[in-house]
Amino acid sequence: MISQQEMLKHFLPILENKGVTYQKKSLIKARKAVPGTLIITRTNDGDETKNTAKAGDWLVENQTSSSEQYLVKPEVFEKKYKLIQSLEKGWGCYQPIGKITAIEINADDLAFFGKTDCMEFEAPWNELTLLRVNDFLVTPPEKNEIYRIAKKEFFETYEKV
Template sequence: MITQQEMLNHFLPILEEKGSIYQKKSLIKAKKAVPGVVIITRTNDGDETKNKAEKGDWLVENQTSSSEQYLVKPDVFEKKYTLIQSLENGWGSYQPKGKIIAIEVKIENLSHFTKDEKMEFQAPWKELTLLRVGDFLVVPPEKNEIYRIAKKEFGETYEKA
């Protein structure tokens, strides 16, 4: 398995040199996650990854065509989102804040790890996640983790800052 550290070691210099700064352009829905529940993140191109909720985690739903859901740790959630409006059943509408650095993945970016147009690597939450040519690799400003956002969902969710 390709670890987070291996991904950061390889891609961080590329992101720093060729990456662009983006911000979310749409609101998200979120609520406190039920501890122990497993969330499978599904994008338009299929299952991306899974994650098991721990106490305090937030369940986030992007307002995209696939309505993909994922879990966010409480400290990260507080840094990234501001409540705009309370909704039904514990959900809230949140305004994203903060920025990311991202690059669109090209075949030559993957050649260090594989000859294929896709590969799996360890997500920050320790599960495998899929990465395809055309997807975006993303790091937060702290540059302490790296993750994938599928191409279609990235286009629906982010804009250059």
């Protein structure tokens, strides 16, 4: 498995040199996650990753064609989202306020790791995640983690700053 550290070591210089700053353009739905709940993130191209909720985690649902769900740590959630409206059953509508730096992945990027059209690597939450050619690799301003956003969902949710 390709670790977070290996991914950061290889891709951070590329992100710093060629990366583009984006922000989310669409609202999200979120609620406190139930600890122990397994969340499988599904995009239009299939299962992306999984994660198990811990105390304090937030369950986020993007407003995309796949309505993908994922978990966010409480300290990260507070930096990235602002409550707009409370909804039913503990859900809320939130305005994204964070930014990311992103690059679109090409075949040469995967070839560095001996792969052709897709590969798996360790996500920041210690589970495997999939990366395909034309997906986006992103990092927050802190540059302390790196993760994938599928191409279709990326363009449904992000815009250049």
